[in-house]
Amino acid sequence: MADQDVHAATTLTEMMRRRAALTPDKPYFHLYGETITYGRLWAVSARYAAGLARADLRAGDKLCLIYPTCAEFFYTFFGALRMGAVPVPLYPTLSVEATARIFNDSEAVAVATIGWFRKGVDESVAQAPRVRTVLEPPDLEADAPEPADAEPGEEDLAFLQYTSGSTGHPRGVMLTHRNVVATIKFMAEAAGLTAEDRVVSWLPLYHDMGLIGCAFTPPLTGTPLWLLPPDLRNPRQWLELITEVRSRSRPTSATETACATSAIPPGSTSRASGRRSPAPRRCARPPSAPSSRASASSASSRPAMASPRRRSP
Numbered sequence: 001m002a003d004q005d006v007h008a009a010t011t012l013t014e015m016m017r018r019r020a021a022l023t024p025d026k027p028y029f030h031l032y033g034e035t036i037t038y039g040r041l042w043a044v045s046a047r048y049a050a051g052l053a054r055a056d057l058r059a060g061d062k063l064c065l066i067y068p069t070c071a072e073f074f075y076t077f078f079g080a081l082r083m084g085a086v087p088v089p090l091y092p093t094l095s096v097e098a099t100a101r102i103f104n105d106s107e108a109v110a111v112a113t114i115g116w117f118r119k120g121v122d123e124s125v126a127q128a129p130r131v132r133t134v135l136e137p138p139d140l141e142a143d144a145p146e147p148a149d150a151e152p153g154e155e156d157l158a159f160l161q162y163t164s165g166s167t168g169h170p171r172g173v174m175l176t177h178r179n180v181v182a183t184i185k186f187m188a189e190a191a192g193l194t195a196e197d198r199v200v201s202w203l204p205l206y207h208d209m210g211l212i213g214c215a216f217t218p219p220l221t222g223t224p225l226w227l228l229p230p231d232l233r234n235p236r237q238w239l240e241l242i243t244e245v246r247s248r249s250r251p252t253s254a255t256e257t258a259c260a261t262s263a264i265p266p267g268s269t270s271r272a273s274g275r276r277s278p279a280p281r282r283c284a285r286p287p288s289a290p291s292s293r294a295s296a297s298s299a300s301s302r303p304a305m306a307s308p309r310r311r312s313p
Contacts, residue, residue, distance in 0.1 A: 006220060007185070010154040011177035013081045015184070017042070017149070019219045029074075029215075029225040036071050038219070041078065044071075048079025051140030053147045055110060055133055059084030062108040062160065064131075065206075066090050066099070066117050069229050072137045073205050074215075076112045079140065081158070084150035088160040089206040094170070096123045102170055103128035106160055110135060154178040161208055180212060187217045195222040198245045202238050204230040 006022060009015035016038075024039030057063060063085045067073040073089075080087045088106050090099065103111070103124060111134045113121045118134070125131045152158070158177045162170040187193075199218050203210030210230070218225045226245055232238055 003222065006222075010181060011152050011156075012158050012180045012184075012216065013078070013150070013152060013177070015181060016078060016219055019222065023222055026222055027224045028219065029227050031069065031071065031227045034071070036074070041074055044075045045078035045082060046146045047142055048075045048140045049083040049149075050144040050146045051135070051142035052079055052085060052110075053083050054142050054144050055135055055139065057083065057085050057110055059150055061085045061110065062088050062106045064088045064090050064103060064106065064108045064111045066092050066111060066113040066121055067205070068092065068114070068116070069205055069227055070114075072114065075137075076140060077159075081152075082149050083147045084152070086157055086159055088162070088172075089211065090162060091164060091170075091204075091206050092117055094165065096120055097127070098165060098170065099124040100127035102162055102172070103131055106162075106172060109133075112136070112140065152177055154181070161211075162206075180216065183212050184217045184220050187213050188220050191217075193217065193221045193223055197221075197223045199223055199225045200228070200238065200242050200245060201225065202228040202230055202232055 003022070006015060006018045009018050020038040020042035024042070025037055027035045028038050028041055029036050052063070057080075063076075063080045065073060065076055065087055067076070067089075077087045077089070088102070088108060090102060094102070099120070100123075102108075104127075107130055108128070109130055109132050111121055111125065111131060113134065114136055118136070121134055125134060154177045156177055158175050158180045161173045161175055163173075164170065193199075199214060201210060201214035203214050205211050205215060207230075215225065215227075217223075226241055228238055228241065
């Protein structure tokens with residue numbers, strides 16, 4: 001298998017499977033001094049797929065993800081894809097009412113989260129009768145037979161992407177594998193991304209640019225990724241990390257300022273130091289503002305939420 005085989009993949013699941021088979025020991029991303037390789041991602045996501053199946057999720061079921069920036073987000077996301085469920089990454093900063101509204105709108109049957117957010121998630125679940133279970137990483141680290149990998153077609157639904165709701169209720173977009181893979185290839189080509197580049201991103205994983213542009217595009221070319229939490233209080237932390245890994249930013253927009261990429265000489269060394277973030281090593285601390293579970297008193301004045309709509313590639 002060669003890099004062209006990764007480029008030839010027509011689904012996000014197959015692209016990541018081929019990348020993990022081709023370069024299992026290559027770093028996918030660095031976070032708080034910890035390195036997650038493609039092989040580790042693929043192995044742990046298989047256990048998460050088994051955990052989801054044990055929790056009675058089935059192919060086509062919607063699984064909402066409420067995580068900070070952490071490895072568990074990726075394990076859960078690809079675990080869901082591998083067993084045929086549909087991930088729905090959500091903003092942790094939404095109110096209880098807004099989160100419940102998305103649970104209902106997306107027809108989610110389960111939620112994956114961590115303890116920091118559990119109280120608010122449980123309050124939202126109380127308003128969403130379809131949700132059968134709330135799962136945390138220990139529930140998903142299953143010592144159980146791994147289910148066979150799903151084999152979606154390129155026109156099958158990959159995941160649901162919800163807007164932030166800054167101008168109204170969050171609205172869902174149905175992204176097919178063809179949509180996602182086409183966007184990944186376009187972004188890699190537009191950025192001139194190569195395996196010798198470095199990507200540094202503080203964009204949140206529930207943001208379309210943070211997820212597709214900064215987290216899912218690097219595997220296409222085997223480009224290493226450094227992640228930071230999105231709630232940076234001082235840009236110095238981001239700039240210092242860019243300097244450390246020699247990712248020279250050439251921003252032409254706010255988006256490119258948030259996700260910096262640049263070629264560096266082959267063979268140069270790089271390291272993400274854990275001291276650059278005060279957060280725990282396993283997961284980023286939850287966003288500090290606005291309140292992650294504030295009451296949405298003005299919700300009634302906003303327009304009604306539209307059902308998820310399919311995006312053209």
